Amino acid sequence: MPETIENVAIKVSVNGKPRSLNVEPRMLLVEFLREQLDLTGTHVGCDTTYCGACTVLMNGAAVKSCTMFAVQADGAEITTVEGLESAGQLHPIQKAFGDAYGLQCGYCTPGLMLSASQLLSGNKQPSEKDIRKAIAGNTCRCTGYQNIFKAIELAAQNMKEG
Amino acid sequence: MLSQLGDEAKLLAGGQSLIPLMKLRFASPKHLVDLNFISGTSYIKEEDGALRFGALTRHAEVESSAGAAKVPILHDCAAGIADAQVRNRGTIGGSLAEADPSGDWATVLMTLETEVRCLSTKGERIVPLPEFIKDAYTTALSPDEVLGEVIVKVPRKASGGAYLAFKRSAPVYPTASAAVQLTMEGDVCKEAVIALGCVGLTPIRPKEAEFALRGKQLTDTAISAAVESARGAADPQSDMRGSADYKRTLVGALVKRAIEIAVQRAAGKQVEVSHIYA
Numbered sequence: 168m169p170e171t172i173e174n175v176a177i178k179v180s181v182n183g184k185p186r187s188l189n190v191e192p193r194m195l196l197v198e199f200l201r202e203q204l205d206l207t208g209t210h211v212g213c214d215t216t217y218c219g220a221c222t223v224l225m226n227g228a229a230v231k232s233c234t235m236f237a238v239q240a241d242g243a244e245i246t247t248v249e250g251l252e253s254a255g256q257l258h259p260i261q262k263a264f265g266d267a268y269g270l271q272c273g274y275c276t277p278g279l280m281l282s283a284s285q286l287l288s289g290n291k292q293p294s295e296k297d298i299r300k301a302i303a304g305n306t307c308r309c310t311g312y313q314n315i316f317k318a319i320e321l322a323a324q325n326m327k328e329g
Numbered sequence: 330m331l332s333q334l335g336d337e338a339k340l341l342a343g344g345q346s347l348i349p350l351m352k353l354r355f356a357s358p359k360h361l362v363d364l365n366f367i368s369g370t371s372y373i374k375e376e377d378g379a380l381r382f383g384a385l386t387r388h389a390e391v392e393s394s395a396g397a398a399k400v401p402i403l404h405d406c407a408a409g410i411a412d413a414q415v416r417n418r419g420t421i422g423g424s425l426a427e428a429d430p431s432g433d434w435a436t437v438l439m440t441l442e443t444e445v446r447c448l449s450t451k452g453e454r455i456v457p458l459p460e461f462i463k464d465a466y467t468t469a470l471s472p473d474e475v476l477g478e479v480i481v482k483v484p485r486k487a488s489g490g491a492y493l494a495f496k497r498s499a500p501v502y503p504t505a506s507a508a509v510q511l512t513m514e515g516d517v518c519k520e521a522v523i524a525l526g527c528v529g530l531t532p533i534r535p536k537e538a539e540f541a542l543r544g545k546q547l548t549d550t551a552i553s554a555a556v557e558s559a560r561g562a563a564d565p566q567s568d569m570r571g572s573a574d575y576k577r578t579l580v581g582a583l584v585k586r587a588i589e590i591a592v593q594r595a596a597g598k599q600v601e602v603s604h605i606y607a
Contacts, residue, residue, distance in 0.1 A: 193361075195348075216349045217500045219414060228389070228417040234348045235418070239365060282413060300603075303499030304412020 182250030269318030342423030384422025489595030
């Protein structure tokens with residue numbers, strides 16, 4: 168587009184930290200997180216709303232951050248994979264993905280963990296079917312998913328015993 | 330605003346189709362008008378025997394709504410669209426206003442008495458869904474109008490419906506889909522409405538297939554006749570999702586299964602249905 172477009176001021180809470188920044192109106196949320204905030208744990212896989220590698224939580228709901236503009240997150244709370252751990256301790260979901268060998272190359276893992284996070288926040292004892300449905304929008308090309316199911320089951324168990 | 334900007338403006342609802350289309354440069358709107366910050370556009374109300382959905386009601390909200398669950402075909406649709414992330418953003422109004430031939434909502438809502446409330450600065454008008462969907466990606470909305478509300482009449486107690494869509498994987502559009510709504514009296518079908526999705530430029534109503542069921546006992550012969558008519562009414566294109574022949578066969582199988590489930594639901598049975606994918 169030839170004419171210059173004014174940046175827009177937005178206020179977003181990212182992993183509990185308030186952030187005020189000026190962004191181009193058509194900057195994608197994933198670009199904002201990766202390039203402006205240096206939160207590179209959120210990945211870009213397909214860039215066509217398919218693979219779910221860019222999944223983050225917006226006000227607790229899993230969304231594909233490549234399919235939203237940063238300006239649309241104005242006023243929202245965003246959680247990325249960097250926001251899962253607290254005080255240097257891995258989140259039970261992160262720990263379970265390690266313990267159950269729920270990852271190989273790891274590219275899809277942040278997105279999967281955030282989809283799992285939305286599932287487990289509303290369902291303490293998910294069935295295998297619930298898990299399959301919750302992560303149907305996250306593509307993994309290494310694992311064949313079996314250990315991912317096991318990791319999420321393990322995380323659910325550990326969080327319940329908490 | 331829309332009347333000033335004209336057709337260089339696009340309305341942004343959930344963005345789960347428009348943003349990918351913009352990235353692929355299939356759409357390059359000069360102006361984007363984001364509807365998401367308008368409050369009071371996302372709701373599900375039950376009034377006078379009808380469900381009213383605000384245009385920006387997300388698929389996930391319909392999926393978890395007790396009101397919408399009373400019409401099982403609505404739940405079949407909402408719970409099966411794409412994946413959890415897309416259902417958290419995508420909206421019922423956006424789906425109808427986009428009128429993608431492979432979209433789920435238009436096909437499902439075609440089997441119910443559905444009206445669309447269109448708003449502009451000049452006032453509002455109510456358009457029945459079959460008149461609202463004009464063609465592929467084309468609706469009755471004029472450039473200065475927005476879709477405000479979707480009004481769905483709750484079917485009678487003896488009525489049951491089912492929506493089945495076959496997809497290659499969760500996030501993609503279905504290869505073919507079928508929605509069936511039957512009103513039964515004992516084992517006789519009083520009313521039958523069928524809509525086929527993804528096998529034409531708009532959802533297709535196979536009238537002969539409906540006729541094959543209406544007033545009949547739903548024997549295997551009657552159902553087979555309806556399935557044959559539905560296959561004949563489908564007008565699919567061969568593409569990366571499958572050949573035209575394959576889709577015609579698939580849509581027949583989906584119609585058959587949807588009829589069987591609709592009959593059970595009309596009798597008050599709980600049958601769980603989800604989109605089918607590997």
